[in-house]
Amino acid sequence: MRTYLSERLSRLPESETIAMSQRSRELQSQGVDIINLSVGEPDFPTPLHIKEAGKQAIDDNFTHYPPVPGIPELREAIARKFKRDNDLTYTPSQIVVSTGGKQALANAIYSLVDEGDEVIVPAPYWVSYPAMVQLAGGKPVFVSAGIDSDFKITPEQLEETITPRTKVLLINSPSNPTGSVYSYNELKGLAEVLSRHPGVFVISDEIYEYINYEDKHHTLASFPGMQERVVIVNGVSKGYAMTGWRLGYIAAPEWIASACSRLQGQYTSGTSTISQKAALAAINGPQDDTRKMVEAFRRRRDLVVKLANEIPGLKNNNPEGAFYLFPDISSFFGKSYKNKTINNSSDLCFYLLEEVHVATVTGTAFGCDTCIRFSYASSDEILREAMKRIKEGLARLK
16 A cells, blocks of 8 residues: 555655664563663753643643744743843744744745755754655755764865755754754854855754853854844753653744744644743743753763773764764774674664663764764763673674
């Protein structure tokens, strides 16, 4: 019956992580102690005052259909957040609230990208970017940035990649999977290139904005002439440990925001009212819990990088944001253990899972087969044990 499925669906690649997840569950069902470093979410609970706001919304019977782009008070709060945190001025009509950052991102892509349009995607990239572009009929054009450049593209690379078919640059900072953060000067260089190509728009995924260790957050929208060409995608999932609440948002030129709202109105309408009231409390309320969480992640980052640097054969950067390490593991290609030869990042991930019982994510999922992703959203004790197992497992490869 697969022949009756839409051609559109055939554009979707198979998930690079499904087989890994299935094997991990199989081992766990057999009683194997698996340490999971593949999870892409904070391990902290949602702060109490945010949960209380959600409960209060239920008690107040705030349970009917909301406006498609979000309740007015939340859109106003998000606009104030951009002024407070980013010195950017938006009106509530330029804000659209969606069911998670992923929907906000999809809204922006589907509103801007036509059949055959090129979308520049720096690699490594978050797993869903290429599929979303392809579903919109666009063509993802990958620009590779390796560990020696801290996984960040240069202005020269951007200039060389832009063609008359280029419609969008899709950028992510702080980055999943690398933890890399574009500095002010690095973004300035990209903005100068974009200033020479006024028909190219930017979708800037800033969902990890608050998990930034070294510098204040910077955005392409802050540079002269760029705000009217940039769609900022953000949300409450990472910075407030609210992944399950499913609330993201965009800030964009009003004509793009209006298009995203019109699109969303046809396939999901408004986001959960309970989540919107909780997000309102998160954005307007005290930020102490977020700061404590970020400090914990910073400490864990330092721990994991230190331990990773002690493992022969791993090549590591020092991630400045998010909660991931993306080491280059290519030195292990061609090595073997028990008749298992490591030919690529997926082989190494399966090896670590089956031999030392640590679950990681293959770099092929992110467009970089020479690396694998560790999440350090776990306790210090778990991280120490995981890195000990990885070190022992990698030492067996000859």
